[in-house]
Amino acid sequence: MIPGFPDPHLSQIRPVRVRTPEGCEECLALGTPWVHLRLCLSCGHVGCCDASPMRHARAHASALHPIVRSLEPGEEWRWCYPHEAFV
Numbered sequence: 001m002i003p004g005f006p007d008p009h010l011s012q013i014r015p016v017r018v019r020t021p022e023g024c025e026e027c028l029a030l031g032t033p034w035v036h037l038r039l040c041l042s043c044g045h046v047g048c049c050d051a052s053p054m055r056h057a058r059a060h061a062s063a064l065h066p067i068v069r070s071l072e073p074g075e076e077w078r079w080c081y082p083h084e085a086f087v
Contacts, residue, residue, distance in 0.1 A: 033053065
């Protein structure tokens, strides 16, 4: 990314509904634990963070689903997986 220019993936952000507010969608189905939760800002998928054993948020990320925000209480940050940067 070039400093001073907005991340081009910001255009992929959509109004979303949290699909599984109770936890990571895949971990709930598999019965596996997670550490922190991330919300896909393109579709509402809830995945677990990179500190979690399964890293489902990163696995879900793609060209059409690149940006997540933290679902942790009090956290407002967003992350772009392709650029590995806060946005």
